[in-house]
Amino acid sequence: MTDFKPAAWPRKLRSQEWFGGTGRDAIYHRGWMKNQGFPADLFDGRPVIGIINTWSELTPCNAHLRDLAERVKNGVWEAGGFPVEVPVFSVSESALRPTAMMFRNLGAMDVEEAIRGKPIDGVVLLVGCDKTTPSLLMGAASCDLPAIMVSGGPMLNGYFRGERVGSGTHLWKFSEAVKAGEMSPEEFVEAEASMSRSPGSCNTMGTASTMASMVEAMGMALSGNAAIPAVDSRRRVMAQLTGRRIVQMVKDDLKPSDILTKKAFENAIRTNGAIGGSTNAVVHLLAIAGRVGIDLTLDDWDRCGRGVPTIVNLMPSGKYLMEEFFYAGGLPVVLKQLGDAGLLHKDTLTVSGGSLWDEVKNVRNWNEDVIRPVDNALTPHGGIAVLKGNLAPKGCVLKPSAASKHLMKHRGRAVVFEDIDDYKARINDEALDIDETCVMVMKYCGPRGYPGMAEVGNMGLPPKVLRKGITDMVRISDARMSGTAYGTVLLHTSPEAARGGPLAIVRNGDFIEIDVEARKVHLDISDEEMQRRLAAWRPAVEPPSGGYALLYHNHVEGADTGADFDFLKGCRGAAVGRESH
Template structure:
């Protein structure tokens, strides 16, 4: 289905600021003109915001200034006036306590910048993990024409004749150092080869997953997700995005036209097909809430359960984002899903065309990278949502990154009260643990860490690693990096910090995991569980000031996207009352 174009010309938001000869309009125009802008740029042409998460503290996005210039070229060509502005950039690699704590802050900044300024449409410059969902959340809340362009992934890491993936290699090599398979000097040498060009993670980590989600939702131009950051075609994509947003304003094509129930269902199925990050769960839940779409964890389990994982990329598979691009990128995956009847082909995209129209020309140039369905990495690639007395509101697991022999298992719990307890004890040779045990970590959820850090993929104890064991079941209320792997159960809800059952698990308790039947069970009598919960006392102190206190008071659980309770639902783009 092609979007029905609105009648043009019509009165734009920006004309409330700039059109007329009264004091207020002259005031707005005159200050803008101190940047050397000719008078005819305020003649009623669309004013296009370029919302940029560029920051040298966000390495994935440190090249976005150049891409923003390319976007400006496209906007000027199409007859618009580009205005670039910054927003808070939550950088995944350095920001403490965790970038996830500040996703909502970034989204708030985007929303208020769009609503309060003379902007008719916006290009969202994103890349690093949290920037893509944050900017899409803010844009959905305001609902003016918006389009995303990502910074693109890094080139493949190269070390000793092998390709190494950012993040994934870090986890692998760290465990190899602990097991004695790799020296520290080797690790330091590999460090120099991991991140050898601008861009975000080159694995199917969260950054690449969210770039794919933006494209699958229809909020980025077709083919955007996989182009490497340093490839000239990334600049072309930015240029074309600048052109397209001007036409979107003329057509009045808004996020509410694109981010529909059908679009989110497409994205969930796409995440299964690409072996995407578990972080996509919390981000899409939050984005759907902003767009007024009723999306739940059950939708994730239902929609992705029968979708094969056909993208052979780390951490689930073999290759990296460069090969994915050369093989044809996300349009090939979407076409495969469409041909198999798994995609809503009539969902509208930012191009104004349907997703079926966009992906019709796609061809697979490497069937070892984008696999045929009968050679899939796993036949059930979706996110498994487990429930039971240990996770009444759900917990998630990524089957494509897990070990088949652990998908049904009963083991003795070894409990860590928080991340500090884990770090203090995990390397202790006296720790009572073996490969049959289940590692449990508490107090790392949205309130507990705070911010729900990516610590759920706990490294195994050295004495287990030395046996050649590479995986154990790990359970927590934390998240896991999209670049990580293993049989890791995450986002356990309610979290321990609010008194969820996870809070009262004790070392020595038996836990049953049955992924096929979606069961996560603490094997103690119900009376004992009730008694423990009644006696539980909170251990996390409420912050008393600043953003941390706002976050603590208003953050929702992982099962609801960890957004703020007061930000759900769209609030529209009404022009603010004049202040002068």
Template sequence: MTFKPADWPRKLRSQEWFGGSGRDQIYHRGWMKNQGIPHDMFDGRPVIAILNTWSELTPCNAHLAALAQKVRAGIYEAGGLPVEVPAFSASESGFRPSAMMFRNLAAMSIEEQMRGLPMDGCVLLAGCDKTTPSLLMAAASTDLPSILVSGGPMLNGHFRGERVGSGTHLWKFSEAVKAGEMTQEEFLEAEASMSRSAGSCNTMGTASTMASMAEALGMALSGNAAIPAVDSRRSVMAQLSGRRIVQMAKDDLKPSDILTKQAFENAIRTNAAIGGSTNAVIHLLAIAGRVGLDLSLDDWDRCGRGVPTIVNLMPSGKYLMEEFFYAGGVPVVLRRLGEAGLLHKDALTVSGGPVWDELQGVINHNPDVILPVEQALTQEGGIVVLRGNLAPKGAVLKPSAASAHLLQHRGRAVVFEDIDDYKARINDPDLDIDETCVMVLKNCGPKGYPGMAEVGNMGLPPKVLKKGITDMVRISDARMSGTAYGTVVLHTSPEAAAGGPLAVVQSGDMIELDVTARRLHLDIPDAELAARLEQWVPAKDRPATGYAWLHDRHVEGADTGADLDFLKGCRGAPVGRDSH
């Protein structure tokens, strides 16, 4: 379908602040004019907010101040009034205890900026893992016309002739040091190659995954996701997006027009095809919840089945985002899905037209980066949703990053009660563990960590690594970085801190994983499991004050997106009465 705009001219939302000759309008205009804005800029043209998550403590987003100027130019060119607004920036690499704990706070704060300030449309300027979902969640909540512009990935890293992926090689080199295959000095030397330009992770980590999700959802212009941060075409994309949002504001093309169930199904299938991050599961569930859509883990499992992973990028494959862009990026993937009957071609995008119209003439320029289906990394690339007595509400696993020989496995549990227990014991040569065991980490979910940190891809014990073993089955209620790899079961729900079955697993219990059957089973009698749960008591004191208190009392489980319960549903952006 093609979006049919509202009649124009129409009174824009910002005119409640700036339009007219009354005292209140003069009050608002007058203060804005102290920035040297001419009077005719308030004549009814759309006021476009550039919601900028720039921060020097969010390294992925540190270049967004310059990119915002390109957006500003595009808004001016299209006849809008640009206003840059600093937005809460949750840094994945810096925020403690976890950036995930603050995704919802960021979304809530940005939502109230959108609701309370005179904006007719918004450009969502994002980069790092949590900034993309938090901006999209806020836009979904307010339903103001919005378009997302990503900051783009870093350039490829290189170390001693090897292509180095940010994050992925951090885990790889760290394990090599523990195995005695790499010296600490070499590890430090490699550090310089991991982040050699502005931008987010150059692997198909969470940042690039969420940029791809925004494009697949229709909330960004076609081709936005993969352009490297320092490529001049990233600036062009920003300027074109600035132009486009002005018309979107005039047409009243809103997130609710774009973020349909069909759009989410397109994104889920895209995530399978690109080998995207498991974090996309939580973020898309949360965004859908803000729109008021019924999206569930079952939709992830249903839509992901039968979708091959055709993008040959780390951590699943061998290339990086720079090559993905040169090959054609997300448009090629969407075209492939459409040709296979796996794309809702009529889904509306920020272009104002259907997604399929954006994909005409798209060419794959490198079939070793975007693979033919018969050469796919895995024929079943969708996120797997596991259930059983250990995960009654579900757990997830990324098959494209897992080891095939471990997808059906039965092993003895080695349990770590929390991340501190893991760190205290994992390097102990006397730890009773071998490669057949199942590593279990508790109390790292939305409530437990708190904030559900990326610790689920537990590093293997040195005694196992020194045998040449690089993967074991690992189970937790945590997340893992989108740059990570391994046979890692994540987001186990209900989480241990909420009294889920994971809380009562004991070392020595046998656990069965069967990915084909979608089964995760704790092999003890039902009566014993019930008795253990009856005797369970919380492991930690609950927060008493501040945002930590709010988060603890209101955060939902990973199976529904780990949002705050009172933020569900689209609440809109009504214009309130001026108090002045």
């Protein structure tokens, strides 16, 4: 069991530094708040709960969060707290350019300073879209006030002509079908209506549902939070219960640093393998760990992921969607099966105040085709694989559950795209010298290179190959890919090309060998030739002229450590600043 000891109550709360007493500053703070009609007794020392909301109509996955915020408020009121809604920067995966990942750290900075600078004692983090989950958790971890997360939930299943349609997954599938001549552009447009037919985030095991699962596995959300559909009434109940729970967490002084231990991160890594989760979880968990001072590395991802079976039969690895996952029992069933298999630290603490195992030990699996038994896994070795070698000295990652078995050991001729624009200009050219045995290589799409490390790593195949009925090839880049995507794709190659990593000096015609079982990726040139090319390399990416883009360029770290800013590592606490009016 956990050894957490709740703090004594009552005690003076942080918000009383603003609202307590009869001095001029206290009257200043209370007086302005009262213009909203708040009664005087709300400032009497009860916990002030910040509802950190990433609602935005330009973040479609989060566009329903205003309703959930009201449900959270109801719970806070019921538990004797004082809820205040605080809007923060909303990182939109579908609408933000050049790429949402470039602004994850900006969102985290906004959250951190909003928490630190305002009179709040604990926070409920309202998230949904891919980057909002890590950005809010990173910011909250940097302040270490009591915090709990509630997700917006996935959208309903999509259907097109009798076929399940997974958001994102079928976007890539149908797009390739159009290029192969198997689907008309008109049919593609017709299918669009079935891809996003309700509020919520992606209905596949994409990055949004993966990160919701990571949060639950680490103990930072109430049990069952990850899978409830956005429009299900139980999502509103979850929000209300979360509002109740945060008030008690403030009274107990239960903080992220109490929950986010090394064991908690290891539970999340194993869970990611079991659910067939997104490779994006790698960079996000590394960044979150950096905020709480946990020494988490790519080697931990490989160590903990080895031998973990993928048991959740969801797109892009399987055939079902998040609705079926919820009806089967959701993440608690996965955690129960991992625990029964000896793959879970059972004694880790959660926001409930109890252990993770206590939350899941009695759950049942209601559909063993959606959540398979360990001995009938979708993939017996589904954990994220970390490959290293002379092409990726600091590592690159691959998602075995979404890859092709026949390509897990492969040697092929490199077809090199110098950047994303070069790829777009040449990929549809019938004269392109490429076949299915080649290895597609794309450079300058890492954290500094794109900038922002865009989700372009799952490069679409050339039409001439697709017309043969080929659906997968080995692809290597320093980019990311959507959690909804699939294929034998090596990502996050570190050091990235823009920092002079070996990826930058790969040439057309070089041979590249990958061996996933041996965790090896090798550029087949001599050490002497490697050194000659590296010595001749010159940066191809010019620094931005100013603004946030320049800050990002100068301070973003590599993908192998989470692509956070170097000056944001570690917890800076939530000390009250001095003030006088």
